[in-house]
Amino acid sequence: MTTLIDNVFNGLALGAVYALVALGFVIIFKASGVMNFAHGSLLLLGGYLTAVLHDAIGFAAALALSVLVTAAVAGAMDRFLLQAGGGADPHTAAVQTIVTIGVDIVILTDLSRRIGGDLLSLGDPWGDSVSGLGPVTVADSRIAAIAVSTAVIAGVFALFRYTSWGLSLRASAEDVEAAALMGVRLVRVRTLAWCLAGALAALAAVFLAAFPAPGLERTTGQIALKAFPAAILGGMSSPPGALAGSLLIGLTEALVAGYQSELTLLGEGFGSVAPYAVMVLVLLVRPTGLFGAKAAIRV
Template sequence: MNTVLDIVLNGLALGSVYALVALGFVIIFKASGVMNFAHGSLLLLGGYLTAVLHEHIGFAGALAVAVLTTAAVAGLVDRVLLRRLGTDPHTAHVLTILTIGVDIVLMTDLARRIGGDLLSLGDPWGGSVATFGSVTVAHSRIAAIVTSVLVIGAVFALFRYTGWGLSLRAAAEDREAAALMGIRLTRIRTLSWCLAGLLAALAAVFLAAFPAPGLERTTGQIALKAFPAAILGGMTSPPGALAGSLLIGVTEAVVAGYQSELSVLGDGFGDVAPYAVMVLVLLVRPAGLFGAKEAVRV
């Protein structure tokens, strides 16, 4: 029973971090119809800046600078590169391919800077743990859950109660009608990229914290595990991104916790488990758990 509780808590903590990344995928897709494959390199950028700055300005200051810088870089990617190809939804596939190029450039430079090192982000939790009865949970996991709940709650409040959120929902529903109503689609789009970059930088802190050994050049690739979560929930559904992330997080924790029992599936099954769950769900619900079927009028 204690093993089950450990697995569930670790899975929820991991899923809550994946939710920050998956929400970034969904926000950008809703605003521009683009699958942002540069999200992993933005996550690595935020983690790297926190790692190199925390000794000089402290963890809180380094995290603030990293979050703002990553948000600004994400906004510049949209404003300087993607917008030059236009905002027509029919060119979204071209822009998606362009994000792969951006990811390669950023990831290559950051990997060169990090090398084979393991960088500490100077987080205040360290390797400390909390004990609840016979269940032991790392403080970093608890912080991940609390922070994700607060941040995701704030993002949902932005969607629901602000003019930006209303404009984003209107643009996602019908871009042409939204433009005719005076909504500035380019501004909505750039702000969406900035918000996604902010969430990615924040997620990097918890992906590199204990029990992870630290930030390494492959940390950005973990963002790809949040991609199935976004697909699972439906690429236009923020609540779906949250549900899909929790499902992926718990699945990954279960596979890791029962690795010996699942050895018949292969030693590397844990790496493909998120994608296996994604395929199984999409076979039943092709639009995702919360995705709406597209209505076509003839």
């Protein structure tokens, strides 16, 4: 029973962090129709900036600066690179998606060169400390991941619900042409969405590199790929779906890893591919995702 509780708690912590990344995928897709394959490299950029700055200015200031810089890079990438070729026209989304693959290669190559084979510490205040919660002992970084992610996700949902930007985003996601005719500034809405997604990625990097992980390495950005099936599971245009999908993926990964000895039939390391297996199984039943809606087509 103790093992189950420990695995469930770890799964919730992982799911909460994956939700930050998955929300970034969903926000960008809602705003622009683009699948941002450079999201993992943005996550790595945010983590790298925190790692190299925390000794000089402290962890809190380094994290704040890395969030701002990563948000600015994401916004600039969209505004001056992607939109330069096709503006906010949704028909160019497929081409812009391909462009993000090239951007990912460029950023990842440079960061990999800088990091090399090192393991970088982000200087987080939790370190390797642990706390007892009932019958289990959990890393303080896991507790912080759940608390911070919950607060940030609640803030993002409040932005969607109660701000003019959130209303504009929802309107443009429903009908771009109608939103433009009603005075919605599509370029501004889209750029701010990319900035927000970049900020969430930089924040997620802190918890993905924290204990019990060994630190930030050049492959850390690939973890964002585990949040991609979470976004697909929930339906790419559904923020609540991204949250539900992330928790499902986090729990699946933690439980499979925790009971690996009993799942030898599935092969060693099955926990790494379990998120994609769950995605395929769910999509076989619900092709639009857990919270996705079928599009209505007039004929």
